[in-house]
Amino acid sequence: MNEQNSQKIVNIKNKNIFNNIFNRIGAVREIIIFGLAIALFIVFFFTTKGIIFSPEAVRIIFVAVSELGLVAIGITMLIISGEFDLSVGSISAMGALLAAKLYQLGLNPFLALVIALIVGIVFGGFNGFITVKFNVPSFIVTLATMIGYRGLIYVITEGVPIGFRVVDTHPAFHKFLAGELGVIPVPLIWLVIATIILMLILNFRRFGNHVYAVGGNQETARAMGINTGRTKIICFMALGMLSALVGVMRVTRVRSFHSLQGEGIALLAIAAAVIGGTLLKGGVGTVLGAVLGTLVIILIEYGLIMSGVGAYIYNLVLGAVIIVVVILNNVIEQRRK
Numbered sequence: 001m002n003e004q005n006s007q008k009i010v011n012i013k014n015k016n017i018f019n020n021i022f023n024r025i026g027a028v029r030e031i032i033i034f035g036l037a038i039a040l041f042i043v044f045f046f047t048t049k050g051i052i053f054s055p056e057a058v059r060i061i062f063v064a065v066s067e068l069g070l071v072a073i074g075i076t077m078l079i080i081s082g083e084f085d086l087s088v089g090s091i092s093a094m095g096a097l098l099a100a101k102l103y104q105l106g107l108n109p110f111l112a113l114v115i116a117l118i119v120g121i122v123f124g125g126f127n128g129f130i131t132v133k134f135n136v137p138s139f140i141v142t143l144a145t146m147i148g149y150r151g152l153i154y155v156i157t158e159g160v161p162i163g164f165r166v167v168d169t170h171p172a173f174h175k176f177l178a179g180e181l182g183v184i185p186v187p188l189i190w191l192v193i194a195t196i197i198l199m200l201i202l203n204f205r206r207f208g209n210h211v212y213a214v215g216g217n218q219e220t221a222r223a224m225g226i227n228t229g230r231t232k233i234i235c236f237m238a239l240g241m242l243s244a245l246v247g248v249m250r251v252t253r254v255r256s257f258h259s260l261q262g263e264g265i266a267l268l269a270i271a272a273a274v275i276g277g278t279l280l281k282g283g284v285g286t287v288l289g290a291v292l293g294t295l296v297i298i299l300i301e302y303g304l305i306m307s308g309v310g311a312y313i314y315n316l317v318l319g320a321v322i323i324v325v326v327i328l329n330n331v332i333e334q335r336r337k
Contacts, residue, residue, distance in 0.1 A: 028332055033292040037299060044303035051306050059185055061302055063097040066187035069294040070246050071265055072199050072272035076290040077173035079273055081235045081284030082215040083131060083138040088243040089262035091123045095244025096251035096261055097153055102161040109166050116244045124240020128233035147185035153259050162257040170297030178253040185264045187249055215282030272297055275325045
């Protein structure tokens with residue numbers, strides 16, 4: 001009897017050790033989403049008769065994951081800090097428009113990219129400044145700037161597409177943002193680099209601790225001497241830069257700009273963050289989870305398309321997945337507490 005009790009105690013201790021490890025590194029959520037992604041790959045392998053694993057299909061999926069993922073990891077860091085940004089699609093489009101316009105005027109595309117990134121930082125910083133300085137909910141601020149930035153785009157373009165065929169005049173720039181390194185799409189490399197950088201910042205730098213602290217409890221963070229406003233504005237600026245990068249990346253790939261570019265990406269990025277385990281209340285989330293959430297979204301979209309299912313099913317399935325994952329996240333969070 002004593003041996004049985006001792007064994008139970010050992011099992012409980014081992015279970016607690018593993019639970020502590022999982023809670024510390026956030027592995028539970030990532031494992032669940034990674035498992036979901038694997039399950040989707042298996043399901044769509046059969047429904048598409050293997051087409052989803054063809055080289056061209058894999059390339060298309062990775063490019064789509066890269067573009068949405070870059071925005072998703074940025075918006076994840078912002079949500080962790082306790083804020084939202086609905087204007088990322090408009091900022092992304094503005095970055096693309098600037099690059100196309102400046103290239104049209106004869107500017108080197110690399111310099112045009114730098115200017116687009118700076119403008120993305122400024123626009124994101126403006127969102128953060130209004131939110132923090134005037135204590136206006138970021139949802140309202142970025143809803144307004146989403147409309148305003150998009151309106152500015154329509155004023156500049158008058159709805160007329162703008163060509164951006166740098167592949168003909170500056171092939172090095174095209175390869176830099178939208179080319180391939182061997183069989184690996186360059187956008188995927190950019191996503192990996194950005195993900196690693198943000199993971200290092202959030203997990204091993206003081207600023208990362210500040211982001212989680214501000215999102216977890218702003219008043220407590222302020223009492224600890226953390227500049228909560230500065231932390232949030234930096235998160236807005238980083239997201240603005242990533243959004244502009246994606247805009248230039250996309251316009252380089254498709255070789256033209258249109259005024260609707262980037263519409264809808266904000267909600268998809270937020271969905272990717274949520275699916276990846278980020279809690280909308282702030283203080284909880286990982287960029288790796290956001291990347292996995294992005295992979296799930298793209299797999300659902302392209303898997304259904306390649307399976308010959310009507311496109312209208314995509315929103316239904318994605319909505320169901322979001323609800324299920326949110327419930328799982330809440331269960332995990334309650335057990336952690």
